[in-house]
Amino acid sequence: MTQQIFSLPDVGEGLTEAEIVSWKVKPGDAVAINDVLCEIETAKSLVELPSPYAGTVVDLLAPEHQTIEVGTPIIAIGDSAEQTVANDGGGAPSGASGGGGFPPQDAHGSPESAPESSAGRSASTAVSSPSAPVAADAASPVPVIQEPGVESGPLVGSGPKADAVKRRPRKAVSATVPPVSPSTQKATPAPQPATHPEATAETARTAQPGNGVVGLLARVLAKPPVRRIAKELGINLADVPATGARGEVTRADLESYQAQREREHDAAPTFWDHHRTAQDHRVEVIPVRGVRKATAKAMVDSAFSAPHVSIFVDVDASRTMEFVQRLKKSRDFEGVKVSPLLILAKAVIWAAARNPSVNSEWVTTESGADEIHIKHYMNLGIAAATPRGLLVPNIKDAQDLSLKELAVALNDLATTARAGKSKPADMTGGTMTITNIGALGIDIGTPIINPGEVAIVAFGTIKQKPWVVSGEVIPRWITTLGGSFDHRVVDGDLSARFMADVAAIMEEPALLLD
Structure with a gap:
């Protein structure tokens, strides 16, 4: 082939x-x-x-x-x-009947064995299993389940109800009941007609103070499905309050207990989830690869190659908030998500046009010569937190987009990045970056420059604070902007003028109409 x-x-x-x-x-x-x-x-x-x-x-x-x-x-x-x-040349497919095929075989390879229903196979397996301590009775509608670490015996509460058809006692169970001591015999009431031989035997066993069966002393009444669910959830049935008619733990009891446990877990988080023990989660090893590996290398290279200088400015963004509300109500922006990040993006583009050197790159040529490449276009990067790590896709030629086009591009960029569908081309060629840490409720931070660029702007949260206007203290929408710059390219004066221009737009978006 x-x-x-x-x-x-x-x-x-x-x-x-x-x-x-x-x-x-x-x-x-x-x-x-x-x-x-x-x-x-x-x-x-x-x-x-x-x-x-x-x-x-x-x-x-x-x-x-x-x-x-x-x-x-x-x-x-x-x-x-x-x-x-x-x-086609090799005969009929495996398992298909045909002239050249073999008759179906059973699990032991016998071609003469007749097909058996799944229920029949399950029953025969339960009876013939060497690990089963007691053989299942042929007339029993409920199988006997033996838990690891507990002496052989029937499952309490799994027998037939009082009005069900009676069945003969299991000899294996009766043989394992220890003799009752004279002192216990005096305190024990007269025996009643037993409708549940296995339950009676279990009671006799747990009543013995010195029989050495520790596991059975804490045995709880519960049906097999309830025990299975409890095991999957890691719940000890002895901890669950029982409301069943015979004192057994019902499925409703289990669900109620699990819901309460989840509420307590959410209210008081721990270092591990409720499905694990402390030892299981003391150390979690995460391989460093893919985006995380690339991000780590890029941040180290940037931090130790570009001398960072950072400055911060508090901004009254009240008019930006009013402008955003007007855009949301505008028919032109119908169906388009609008946020203060849109105004900041436009402000960064506007301020970079007035201060071109912040939109540049420090380049070392093959001959060892150093050059500054000023970009007369803006590929605006937006730092996006995704399940795979930090990504910085960029909007190509953002300087040519209208306010609405920029809003659509921001929405598409964020949606694509969070879905993990950003293309490699979207991640290259950036000229300046914005990181919106305010979306997480953070006032401000010191960002690290994206490699290949010389400036990055951090956008803090916008919240109402007391602000002095014309000698009066009034509540205003205040945010803090932070900028980090490569000091090889951007001097203190240039970085201050750039940040002042960005702040001016945030304080008065009408300047964008100039």
């Missing part, structure tokens, strides 16, 4: 490696050209890898969650027509 080997391509600009996050196909699947084969995570984004061939998947040559280099073979795809011929 002819096979086509597909190697990991360079899906970005000069990428050297990627991690296979998940395969979307498996051996034997038929694929067409451009069908998605897998998702890969590069240092910049999560990318769906389409198939360049049509045929049948023969083998997956690279496992999931492994970082591999570009050019490494990852999948083998065979010709679908040849695969079909090969299957």
Whole structure:
């Protein structure tokens, strides 16, 4: 069969490696050209890898969650027509009846065994299992369940009800009941007709103070489904208040107890979730790869190569808040999400046009010479927190967009980034970045410059504070802006003028009409 080997391509600009996050196909699947084969995570984004061939998947040559280099073979795809011929020539498919096939066999390989229903197989397995302490009675409608670590005996509360058909006592259970001591015999009431032989035996066992059966002393009445659910949830049935007619724990009791436990867990969070113990979660190891690895390297390179200088300014953003409310009510912005971040983005573009050197890059040539490249265009980056880590996609040529177009671009950028669908091209070529830490309720912070740029603006939360206006203290919407700059390019005077221009727009958005 002819096979086509597909190697990991360079899906970005000069990428050297990627991690296979998940395969979307498996051996034997038929694929067409451009069908998605897998998702890969590069240092910049999560990318769906389409198939360049049509045929049948023969083998997956690279496992999931492994970082591999570009050019490494990852999948083998065979010709679908040849695969079909090969299957047809080999006789009927496995398990199908036909002249050349074999009769169906049972689990022991006997071709003469008759098919057996699933219920029949389950019953026979329960009876013949060597680990079962007591054989299931043929007439019993309820199986006997034996818990690990507890002496053999029937499950209390799982027998027939009082008005159900009686069944004979199990000899195995009766034989295990220890003799009653004389002192206990005096305190024990006269025996009553027993309708639940196994329950009577269990009571006799737990009543013995010195019988050595520790597990049975804490035995709780509960039906098998309730015990199974409790085990899955990690609940000790002895802790659950029982409301059943015979003192058994019902499913409603279990659900109520679990709901209460979840409420307590939410009210008082711990270092581990309620499904785990402290020891299980003392140390959690997370491999550093993909976006996190790339972000860590970029931040270290930036912090130790570009000398940072940061300045901050408090801004009365009351008119920005009023302007945002007017835009939300405008028919022109109907269906478009508008926030103060839109006004800040426009302010940064406007201020950079007045101070071009903040929209530049420090470049060291191959000969070792240093140069400053001033960009007369704005690829505005927006730092976005995603489940995969911090991403900084950028809006290309943001200086050419109207206010509405910029709002749409911001919404699309955020939606795409949070969904992990940002393309590698969206992550490259940025000229300046905004980080909106105010969305998390943070007043301000010191941002680190995105590599390849010389400036970044941090946008703090907007909240009402007392503010002095014309000698009077009145409540106003106040925010704090922070800027970090590469001091090799941006001097203190330039950074101050740039931040003052940004603040001016936030205080009076009407300046954008100039």
